[in-house]
Structures are given as structure tokens and as C-alpha cells.
Amino acid sequence: MTDRDVTLSSAPTPDRGDVVVISVDAMGGDRGPAAVVAGMAESAAVNPDIRFIVHGDEAELRRLVGRRKVLAGRCDIRHAGGVVTMEDKPSQIVRKGDGTSMWSAIESVKTGEAGAAVSCGNTGALMALSMLRLRKLPGVNRPAIACLWPSTNPQGFNIMLDVGADIRADAPDLLQYALMGASYARNGLGLDRPRVGLLNVGTEEHKGRAELKQAQDLILAAAEAGRFDYVGFVEGGDLPSSRADVIVTDGFTGNIALKTGEGTAKLVGTLLKDAFANSIMSKFAAVLAMTSLKRLQKRIDPRRVNGGIFLGLNGTVIKSHGSADATGVSAAIKLAFTLARSGFQDRLAARVAQAAASAPGAEAAS
Amino acid sequence: MTDRDVTLSSAPTPDRGDVVVISVDAMGGDRGPAAVVAGMAESAAVNPDIRFIVHGDEAELRRLVGRRKVLAGRCDIRHAGGVVTMEDKPSQIVRKGDGTSMWSAIESVKTGEAGAAVSCGNTGALMALSMLRLRKLPGVNRPAIACLWPSTNPQGFNIMLDVGADIRADAPDLLQYALMGASYARNGLGLDRPRVGLLNVGTEEHKGRAELKQAQDLILAAAEAGRFDYVGFVEGGDLPSSRADVIVTDGFTGNIALKTGEGTAKLVGTLLKDAFANSIMSKFAAVLAMTSLKRLQKRIDPRRVNGGIFLGLNGTVIKSHGSADATGVSAAIKLAFTLARSGFQDRLAARVAQAAASAPGAEAAS
Structure with a gap:
């Protein structure tokens, strides 16, 4: 070709x-x-x-x-x-x-x-x-859906894919997700050399499923030509972190992680609202803190990071x-x-x- | 036996x-x-x-x-x-x-x-x-690790398993997780008839992996003798919700979901802290709202739901x-x-x- x-x-x-x-x-x-x-x-x-x-x-x-x-x-x-x-x-x-x-x-x-x-x-x-x-x-082989994830990175977001195009992904699919995610990070987030991580249950070499170890080797070998850095295995806790810009996973795991993150943020928001509605004092405080709370809400508002892209x-x-x-x-x-x-x-x-x-x-x- | x-x-x-x-x-x-x-x-x-x-x-x-x-x-x-x-x-x-x-x-x-x-x-x-x-x-066949998950349920928590004992789980394993999770919910959370859900990428019958459909049939058939209700497929967003008391999944997916939830709650906490530190006004508000914020923190503090149990x-x-x-x-x-x-x-x-x-x-x- x-x-x-x-x-x-x-x-x-x-x-x-x-x-x-x-x-x-x-x-x-x-x-x-x-x-x-x-x-x-x-x-x-x-x-x-x-x-x-x-x-x-x-x-x-x-x-x-x-x-x-x-x-x-x-x-x-x-x-x-x-x-x-x-x-x-x-x-x-x-x-x-x-x-x-x-x-x-x-x-x-x-x-x-x-x-x-x-x-x-x-x-x-x-x-x-x-x-x-x-x-x-x-x-x-398998197209993917990529989403944006609020993070502590300077650009404010990480990219995760696949979040649900396909429930399966073999090692070569995960390599393509890495390439496509890196390209999206360059063009969508303006990152010159995105850092790519592979989602797993631990960061140690020996952990996780066999296809993840194969995928790791493929992604590492493609990093230089693909103009990205491979940072290794990352965990669920790294999705909103600054360890990577692009997080690669299969569509089953990615979909569960995405919805878990959304659900958790929603629960914290509900509890926060309850906390502020709890007493006269805290209602008064909420009024004073309105600007700050609105800024926070804007930052984590799922509507503002709306848009899964098909790659x-x-x-x-x-x-x-x-x-x-x-x-x-x-x-x-x-x-x-x-x-x-x-x-x-x-x-x-x-x-x-x-x-x-x-x-x-x-x-x-x- | x-x-x-x-x-x-x-x-x-x-x-x-x-x-x-x-x-x-x-x-x-x-x-x-x-x-x-x-x-x-x-x-x-x-x-x-x-x-x-x-x-x-x-x-x-x-x-x-x-x-x-x-x-x-x-x-x-x-x-x-x-x-x-x-x-x-x-x-x-x-x-x-x-x-x-x-x-x-x-x-x-x-x-x-x-x-x-x-x-x-x-x-x-x-x-x-x-x-x-x-x-x-x-x-x-496969022991599991069960964790507690803060939720909007009256008992304040849901149980999720497996969160990392094994990266695989076949349909019969998922059935055992349902039985063990229900028993844990009765003895640990005091629920007479726990509601069990199976984690998937959608709630529709036709969605997800083949072993999940098999597991669904097994769990449904065991519900009456096991003294629990089966509520069907649940999604990541239901982990902190009141749809189920026990959420069953394989250890790979469960571990990613658990760490994603923890990471998201941590990010929201950090952003909230930043928001309150942003101006004199909001710092003042934070002092006024201290009691409410502490109550919230106590509710979602991962230290207070500490303890994965091996089942x-x-x-x-x-x-x-x-x-x-x-x-x-x-x-x-x-x-x-x-x-x-x-x-x-x-x-x-x-x-x-x-x-x-x-x-x-x-x-x-x-």
C-alpha cells in the first residue's frame, strides 16, 4: 500500500x-x-x-x-x-x-x-x-471510539480508546489504537509527542493478560516511527492523572472505565450538593463559593468533554x-x-x- | 458433598x-x-x-x-x-x-x-x-476479592467482586461470585435479600461477551435458592448507584473499575480544593462549610471503606x-x-x- x-x-x-x-x-x-x-x-x-x-x-x-x-x-x-x-x-x-x-x-x-x-x-x-x-x-482491523477524560495534565484532558466500538481487541488492534490515539492527540489536543500508556491491572511487567504483553512489545517497537513515547502499563487510577496522554485498552474495559468514572463524578457531585444543603451556614457558604464551584463544575462537566470520536x-x-x-x-x-x-x-x-x-x-x- | x-x-x-x-x-x-x-x-x-x-x-x-x-x-x-x-x-x-x-x-x-x-x-x-x-x-474454582463501593443505596455501600484475585472468570466462576457476594452482603451489610447485578457494557440482553450471557442464565437460575434477586446487566455508572447491592465481574475489569473510581474521586477532590483556594471569598466560604465538607470527605474517604475481603x-x-x-x-x-x-x-x-x-x-x- x-x-x-x-x-x-x-x-x-x-x-x-x-x-x-x-x-x-x-x-x-x-x-x-x-x-x-x-x-x-x-x-x-x-x-x-x-x-x-x-x-x-x-x-x-x-x-x-x-x-x-x-x-x-x-x-x-x-x-x-x-x-x-x-x-x-x-x-x-x-x-x-x-x-x-x-x-x-x-x-x-x-x-x-x-x-x-x-x-x-x-x-x-x-x-x-x-x-x-x-x-x-x-x-x-477494528475501528475504535476515543473519548476525552479530564486529567491533571497541562492540556486538561487525556484520550482513552477504545471505549466501546468493539468488545474485543487483540494485540495488533491495541497497536493500532495507540497509533490512532497518538494522531488524535497531536491534531485534537496539539501535543507534539504524546505519551501512550496501556491499561492493565498493575504496572509491573509480569502482570495482566497475555495479549497485553504482546501489545506492549508491538507498541514499544512502533513508538519511534509513530512519533510518540510509550510509558508502559498504566492503571485505572492513571486515567485522570498526568502519567500518559493516550490510554489504550479494549472496548469492553474502556466502556466500563468510562462509565465508572462518570458515575463516580456524579456521586461526588450529589454528595457535595447534599453537604452544602445541610445547614444554614453551609448554604451561605455555597453562595459565597458559587464562582469557585461553577469553575469546578465547568471543569468536570461531562457535557463539555462531549464527543466520542470514531477512529x-x-x-x-x-x-x-x-x-x-x-x-x-x-x-x-x-x-x-x-x-x-x-x-x-x-x-x-x-x-x-x-x-x-x-x-x-x-x-x-x- | x-x-x-x-x-x-x-x-x-x-x-x-x-x-x-x-x-x-x-x-x-x-x-x-x-x-x-x-x-x-x-x-x-x-x-x-x-x-x-x-x-x-x-x-x-x-x-x-x-x-x-x-x-x-x-x-x-x-x-x-x-x-x-x-x-x-x-x-x-x-x-x-x-x-x-x-x-x-x-x-x-x-x-x-x-x-x-x-x-x-x-x-x-x-x-x-x-x-x-x-x-x-x-x-x-476461583476465589475472589470483594470491595465496598460508596453508593446511594440506604446501606451506603455496594459490594463489587472480583477486584483482582484472578484476571479471568468463566461463567461458573461468575455464578460463584454472585453467591459469595450475596452471602457477604447478608453478613457484612445486613441485607436480607441482596440484589445482584452483572457488570456489562450495556443493559440490553444482546450486549457484551458470550460468557456474560451464560453467566446471566446461571445466576438467574440460582437466585431463588441463593436468596438473592438478580437485577440483570448493570453498567459502570451503576457501581455507585442504587440499582444493585452486589456487582459481579471478572478480576481484570473489576480492578480497572475500582482504581478508576478511586482516581476519579481523588481528581474531583483535588479540583475542589483548588476551587476553594482560588479567592479570599471562597477561602472564607470553605471555612464556613468546613463541617459539611468534612462530612462529605468522611463519606467518600477510601480509608473508611478499606478492606478487600478474600472470598x-x-x-x-x-x-x-x-x-x-x-x-x-x-x-x-x-x-x-x-x-x-x-x-x-x-x-x-x-x-x-x-x-x-x-x-x-x-x-x-x-
């Missing part, structure tokens, strides 16, 4: 001056199209370079978009009558999902009209449709949280915009192709 | 009126024997019914124990010159660990002198030695956190005391034997 193949097979990035077009699936989220359009409006208000193609029920979208002045002339509405629900099985959607807004949203990335797609819908169905329509990148396909697809409100949708759109504008998709494709070809002297991609 | 076999094979519980003897490994923790003896003193001060056998360097222990009046006449010191370090491999310790304080501490449970053992040392070595000396309960052996062994201070050690000792006094060990053995014999009409154990 050559670099030319890779360039041809990846979706072209739209190039109309500085304008970036994002394809948005308006349906299928828990809060319906109103929340999605509100999120688009939030993004449009702060980002003059963004345009949208929005997919869903035309009459409803026309009404919702018409109410937002900031979206006037920047929003192309595409009718799709079908909606993928949270209960639909991915296998069903693959067979008969072609009239849905989700299918239509992915199609705009496939044709090259949009630089990336965003959907709040059913994760399994979105991954299945994305794989069907965009196809896997040459050299990729390893011929095109960029962002999965927003199903329950995302306007703020959450806007965060996912911002991530899509950043990645589309950086040319991330082509760089990632080149990086994976380079590793697959195992060419030690290959030209450096990003 | 009959009930009589089970009773004979489990370690006898000491019966001297209300007194319970706990065997304590004083060495091998990150803070050394001083922290351990301080924890024993904390326990002794609030619990007149507790006695200790403490294992480690005799001269040092004599000095440390001598300084604590509350321990006078309640503490039997057993000399053991060897110390298991955090770096020792379990396989080495199994071959030549018989002069260590850890070995000696387990021995006191084996002989029946103590009702339970507590150690802050190397988890892998403690499990390996416990398996070697106490042996697995008849009917148990599935002929004897009760509690693994305290390696970095436990006096408060942490005291919490682990309290758990050991509660379980030893409740006769938990014999009840668990009977429960597992009953399930292994698959006798539908068997007499109810607890």
Missing part, C-alpha cells in the same frame, strides 16, 4: 477558504431535534467559519432553524423521514436504515460535502452504519452523548470542526498506512 | 464468650508496623471484645505495642523475621515465604486461633499464600490498602471483626456447598 492509495481512499476535506461544513444528525438523541438545533446555534454564534448540513424531518427542522437568526443562510436542511431509536439493533439498521437521518448524515461525509458528522443517536447503530458506508481505513474509518464521525443538551451538542460540534479543519482524517490515514506498511524510512505524517 | 463436610473443612470460629481474635500482619504495608499498631489501638479503644495476634519483628512490635496502654493484655506477639515486599512475586513467596509475617498471620487463621486475618501487604502474595495455606472452599477460602482474610494509615487499618480490622463474629465463614461455606450440590430442597443457609 502506498501513500497515494491512502489519500485517495480517505474522504476529501472540503476547502472553501476557511469554511468548514459539519453534517449533523438532528434526530435520535434523548432530547430530540430542538436540543440539537440549539447546539448548532450556540456553535454558529461563536464560530463564523462553520456551516451545517442538518438531517431529519424537514418541516420540523425548517421551523427550528427558522427561529435561530444566527443559522440563517448557514444551514442546509436534508429531509430524512426515518429515525434510528436507542432500542434499534445495529444489525437491523444496517439492513434497512437507509431512510434515516443517521444514514443521511454519514452520507454527507462520504460524498465529501461535509468534513465530519455529529450524531447523538444509538452508538452501536452509528458505528455499524459508519463502517458500512465509510468503510474501514486500509490497514485497520479508523474513511471519514470523521463524532458520537455525542445521547442525553446531550445544547451545550453538549455544541461541544461535540466544536470537536468535529477542530478535527476537520486540521486535516486530521488524512493525517491519521497516512499514519496507519505507514505502520501497516512497516516502512522504517517512511516520510513522517502527523 | 454434605453439610457436614463443609463444616469440617472450614476454619473453626473461636468461641470464647463474645471475644473475637483478629490475626494482624504488622509488616509489608507502605507505612510500616507503626501505622498498623496505631490502627489496632484505634480499634481496641472502641471495641472491648477484640483481641489480637500480631505478627512481625518481635523487638519492634514489643516496643510499639508497649507504648499503647489500650493494647495491654490484649495482644499476643508472634515473631516472624521475614517481610513480604510489594516487589516480591507471588510465585517466589509461595516457595519460600514461610518465615514471613504474612505467612504467620495466615497460619493463625488456619489453626483456628484467630477468626480472621488482616494484612496491608502485597495483594498477589497474600492471595497466593492464603490459597496455599487455607485452600479453596470445596466447590470454589472462597477456608478462612477469612482481609487485604487492607498498602498505604493505609491508622484509620484505614482500623476500618479493615472492624470489617474482620464483624465478619468473624457473624459466623460468616461457615455460612458462606454452606452456601457454596449447597449450590455446588445443586440440591433444590437443601436447607437454607445464610
Whole structure:
């Protein structure tokens, strides 16, 4: 495989001056199209370079978009009558999902009209449709979903993948996750030389499953050509730490860890609220501390780190949280915009192709 | 296998009126024997019914124990010159660990002198030695480590197992974890009919790994005889929730989830501290809210839920956190005391034997 193949097979990035077009699936989220359009409006208000193609029920979208002045002339509405629900099985959607807004949203990335797609819908169905329509990148066996994790690192976040694209991952899959995660860290977080760690139950060499030891050898060998540093095994406690920028794991473990972290943060938040509601004195204190507490909330607000990105396909697809409100949708759109504008998709494709070809002297991609 | 076999094979519980003897490994923790003896003193001060056998360097222990009046006449010191370090491999310790304080501490449970053992040392070595000396309960394939997880349930905690005894678990192992976890919930948390959930990446029937679907069928079939309710698949976000009291998973996933939860709570704590240190106003607020914040801290303080219990052996062994201070050690000792006094060990053995014999009409154990 050559670099030319890779360039041809990846979706072209739209190039109309500085304008970036994002394809948005308006349906299928828990809060319906109103929340999605509100999120688009939030993004449009702060980002003059963004345009949208929005997919869903035309009459409803026309009404919702018409109410937002900031979206006037920047929003192309595409009718799709079908909606993928949270209960639909991915296998069903693959067979008969072609009239849905989700299918239509992915199609705009496939044709090259949009630089990336965003959907709040059913994760399994979105991954299945994305794989069907965009196809896997040459050299990729299992695509992955990467999430951002609040951390004590200077950039404020770590990247973890896979968080649920596939429940299995062999050693070569984990190597590809490392390469794709490092590329995402460079283009999404602006890290020149990301530090990659492999999630395990201990940091000692002899711990964990056999495939993790194999993966460790593969990742270590690929670090120099992949322009990242491998920091070794990391533990669950390192996910929010500064030991690594990219944490690699299989989709089963990653999904459990992600939801455990979210659940724990939520519990602490609830207990904190209870603590402050406990007495007149502490209620008064809460009022005084409002600014600080809001800053904290902003920092750990899952809506603001909203957006799992699908890596390893011929095109960029962002999965927003199903329950995302306007703020959450806007965060996912911002991530899509950043990645589309950086040319991330082509760089990632080149990086994976380079590793697959195992060419030690290959030209450096990003 | 009959009930009589089970009773004979489990370690006898000491019966001297209300007194319970706990065997304590004083060495091998990150803070050394001083922290351990301080924890024993904390326990002794609030619990007149507790006695200790403490294992480690005799001269040092004599000095440390001598300084604590509350321990006078309640503490039997057993000399053991060897110390298991955090770096020792379990396989080495199994071959030549018989002069260590850890070995000696387990021995006191084996002989029946103590009702339970507590150690802050190397988890892998403690499990390996416990398996070697106490042996697995008849009917148990893989012993497990169970931890307590702060939750919104009325009892304040959920139980999760396995959190790291073994990195693998087949469907029959997961069934045994469910039985042992339910028994622990009854005797340790006082729940009459615990609700058991199986950790997975989604709550839908069709999600997750094949062995989880098999395990689900086994657990469901055993619920009535095991006197627990099976609530189905649960997700990472349910660990601190009120959906279940006992959460069953393999040791790899459980260990990652446990450390992820601890790491997340720690990050939120750090950010909260930063938030309150941010301005004069918020510093003032923090002083006003001190009582509430301390109550919150107490609730989520990992030291107060300290103590992973080894389930599935002929004897009760509690693994305290390696970095436990006096408060942490005291919490682990309290758990050991509660379980030893409740006769938990014999009840668990009977429960597992009953399930292994698959006798539908068997007499109810607890």
C-alpha cells in the first residue's frame, strides 16, 4: 500500500477558504431535534467559519432553524423521514436504515460535502452504519471510539480508546489504537509527542493478560516511527492523572472505565450538593463559593468533554452523548470542526498506512 | 458433598464468650508496623471484645505495642523475621515465604486461633499464600476479592467482586461470585435479600461477551435458592448507584473499575480544593462549610471503606490498602471483626456447598 492509495481512499476535506461544513444528525438523541438545533446555534454564534448540513424531518427542522437568526443562510436542511431509536439493533439498521437521518448524515461525509458528522443517536447503530458506508481505513482491523477524560495534565484532558466500538481487541488492534490515539492527540489536543500508556491491572511487567504483553512489545517497537513515547502499563487510577496522554485498552474495559468514572463524578457531585444543603451556614457558604464551584463544575462537566470520536474509518464521525443538551451538542460540534479543519482524517490515514506498511524510512505524517 | 463436610473443612470460629481474635500482619504495608499498631489501638479503644495476634519483628512490635496502654493484655506477639515486599512475586513467596509475617498471620487463621486475618501487604502474595495455606472452599474454582463501593443505596455501600484475585472468570466462576457476594452482603451489610447485578457494557440482553450471557442464565437460575434477586446487566455508572447491592465481574475489569473510581474521586477532590483556594471569598466560604465538607470527605474517604475481603477460602482474610494509615487499618480490622463474629465463614461455606450440590430442597443457609 502506498501513500497515494491512502489519500485517495480517505474522504476529501472540503476547502472553501476557511469554511468548514459539519453534517449533523438532528434526530435520535434523548432530547430530540430542538436540543440539537440549539447546539448548532450556540456553535454558529461563536464560530463564523462553520456551516451545517442538518438531517431529519424537514418541516420540523425548517421551523427550528427558522427561529435561530444566527443559522440563517448557514444551514442546509436534508429531509430524512426515518429515525434510528436507542432500542434499534445495529444489525437491523444496517439492513434497512437507509431512510434515516443517521444514514443521511454519514452520507454527507462520504460524498465529501461535509468534513465530519455529529450524531447523538444509538452508538452501536452509528458505528455499524459508519463502517458500512465509510468503510474501514486500509490497514485497520477494528475501528475504535476515543473519548476525552479530564486529567491533571497541562492540556486538561487525556484520550482513552477504545471505549466501546468493539468488545474485543487483540494485540495488533491495541497497536493500532495507540497509533490512532497518538494522531488524535497531536491534531485534537496539539501535543507534539504524546505519551501512550496501556491499561492493565498493575504496572509491573509480569502482570495482566497475555495479549497485553504482546501489545506492549508491538507498541514499544512502533513508538519511534509513530512519533510518540510509550510509558508502559498504566492503571485505572492513571486515567485522570498526568502519567500518559493516550490510554489504550479494549472496548469492553474502556466502556466500563468510562462509565465508572462518570458515575463516580456524579456521586461526588450529589454528595457535595447534599453537604452544602445541610445547614444554614453551609448554604451561605455555597453562595459565597458559587464562582469557585461553577469553575469546578465547568471543569468536570461531562457535557463539555462531549464527543466520542470514531477512529479508523474513511471519514470523521463524532458520537455525542445521547442525553446531550445544547451545550453538549455544541461541544461535540466544536470537536468535529477542530478535527476537520486540521486535516486530521488524512493525517491519521497516512499514519496507519505507514505502520501497516512497516516502512522504517517512511516520510513522517502527523 | 454434605453439610457436614463443609463444616469440617472450614476454619473453626473461636468461641470464647463474645471475644473475637483478629490475626494482624504488622509488616509489608507502605507505612510500616507503626501505622498498623496505631490502627489496632484505634480499634481496641472502641471495641472491648477484640483481641489480637500480631505478627512481625518481635523487638519492634514489643516496643510499639508497649507504648499503647489500650493494647495491654490484649495482644499476643508472634515473631516472624521475614517481610513480604510489594516487589516480591507471588510465585517466589509461595516457595519460600514461610518465615514471613504474612505467612504467620495466615497460619493463625488456619489453626483456628484467630477468626480472621488482616494484612496491608502485597495483594498477589497474600492471595497466593492464603490459597496455599487455607485452600479453596470445596466447590470454589476461583476465589475472589470483594470491595465496598460508596453508593446511594440506604446501606451506603455496594459490594463489587472480583477486584483482582484472578484476571479471568468463566461463567461458573461468575455464578460463584454472585453467591459469595450475596452471602457477604447478608453478613457484612445486613441485607436480607441482596440484589445482584452483572457488570456489562450495556443493559440490553444482546450486549457484551458470550460468557456474560451464560453467566446471566446461571445466576438467574440460582437466585431463588441463593436468596438473592438478580437485577440483570448493570453498567459502570451503576457501581455507585442504587440499582444493585452486589456487582459481579471478572478480576481484570473489576480492578480497572475500582482504581478508576478511586482516581476519579481523588481528581474531583483535588479540583475542589483548588476551587476553594482560588479567592479570599471562597477561602472564607470553605471555612464556613468546613463541617459539611468534612462530612462529605468522611463519606467518600477510601480509608473508611478499606478492606478487600478474600472470598472462597477456608478462612477469612482481609487485604487492607498498602498505604493505609491508622484509620484505614482500623476500618479493615472492624470489617474482620464483624465478619468473624457473624459466623460468616461457615455460612458462606454452606452456601457454596449447597449450590455446588445443586440440591433444590437443601436447607437454607445464610
